[in-house]
Amino acid sequence: MRDFTLKAYRMLLEAFLHAGYRFQTFEESMTTPADGKTVVMRHDVDELAWNALKMAELEFALGIRATYYFRVVKQSNVPEVIRKIVAMGHEVGYHYEDLSMAEGDMTKAMASFKANLDYFRQYYPVRSVCMHGSSTSKYDNRALWKGQSLGDLGLVGEPYLSVDFNQVYYLTDTGYAWDGGRYAVRDVVERGTSLSFHNTWQIIECVNNGAFPEKALVLAHTLWTGNVIQWIWLHIREFLRNRIKLLARKNGTIAKCYEKLVRLYWK
Numbered sequence: 509m510r511d512f513t514l515k516a517y518r519m520l521l522e523a524f525l526h527a528g529y530r531f532q533t534f535e536e537s538m539t540t541p542a543d544g545k546t547v548v549m550r551h552d553v554d555e556l557a558w559n560a561l562k563m564a565e566l567e568f569a570l571g572i573r574a575t576y577y578f579r580v581v582k583q584s585n586v587p588e589v590i591r592k593i594v595a596m597g598h599e600v601g602y603h604y605e606d607l608s609m610a611e612g613d614m615t616k617a618m619a620s621f622k623a624n625l626d627y628f629r630q631y632y633p634v635r636s637v638c639m640h641g642s643s644t645s646k647y648d649n650r651a652l653w654k655g656q657s658l659g660d661l662g663l664v665g666e667p668y669l670s671v672d673f674n675q676v677y678y679l680t681d682t683g684y685a686w687d688g689g690r691y692a693v694r695d696v697v698e699r700g701t702s703l704s705f706h707n708t709w710q711i712i713e714c715v716n717n718g719a720f721p722e723k724a725l726v727l728a729h730t731l732w733t734g735n736v737i738q739w740i741w742l743h744i745r746e747f748l749r750n751r752i753k754l755l756a757r758k759n760g761t762i763a764k765c766y767e768k769l770v771r772l773y774w775k
């Protein structure tokens with residue numbers, strides 16, 4: 509059976525539910541953390557906003573509330589999708605990349621961060637934000653918080669800054685694999701455990717066996733699709749992207765070309 513499809517995603521959610529996990533939005537996990545088995549389902553909508561809607565509908569049908577972080581780029585920022593996701597009771601937050609967009613200019617970045625936060629607050633009273641990795645940029649978007657506190661902007665948390673990953677197990681589907689951490693540039697956290705999975709079936713098995721950690725933060729991007737053509741295309745693209753990312757780390761020319769391509773794509 510194919511992995512990273514909507515069907516596989518549903519099976520994963522059902523496994524958690526059957527094992528007695530409850531789902532909280534990221535915001536809730538910050539303000540009123542639940543006791544016992546808890547999963548926070550986080551979606552970084554880097555692109556393919558309509559796929560996010562499909563995932564949100566699936567969760568809604570199962571009575572699950574998740575957290576969706578939207579970027580300002582047009583591939584992510586689709587008002588119709590944001591509105592529908594909010595209407596289903598999910599949390600919406602801002603997937604910020606202001607510092608990399610402002611080429612490291614802190615003043616400019618903070619001004620655009622505030623404007624973008626206000627923009628997303630038209631749809632939802634945003635209380636959490638999450639950095640976008642901007643893997644080809646030399647700027648780490650989290651540096652924005654060197655001169656500013658989250659609380660001053662009415663925010664209660666940032667997944668990369670507010671979570672103790674020794675207490676909360678972190679899982680991410682970066683590059684179409686649950687153990688693709690070596691392809692990630694900034695989406696990496698220090699984990700207190702060596703527990704690792706490659707595919708979704710392994711996670712489901714672990715959940716069914718009762719061996720899955722009690723608290724987890726799961727990042728699922730929007731590449732999960734029920735469309736076979738899109739699924740094949742995305743697998744080829746992710747395979748190539750993973751290779752290029754590894755090559756770019758060793759070769760400056762490849763890194764520069766890749767950075768230019770990425771810039772063009774998101775323009």
Ligand SMILES: [Zn+2]
Pocket residue numbers: 552553554603639640641642
């Ligand atoms: Zn991102």
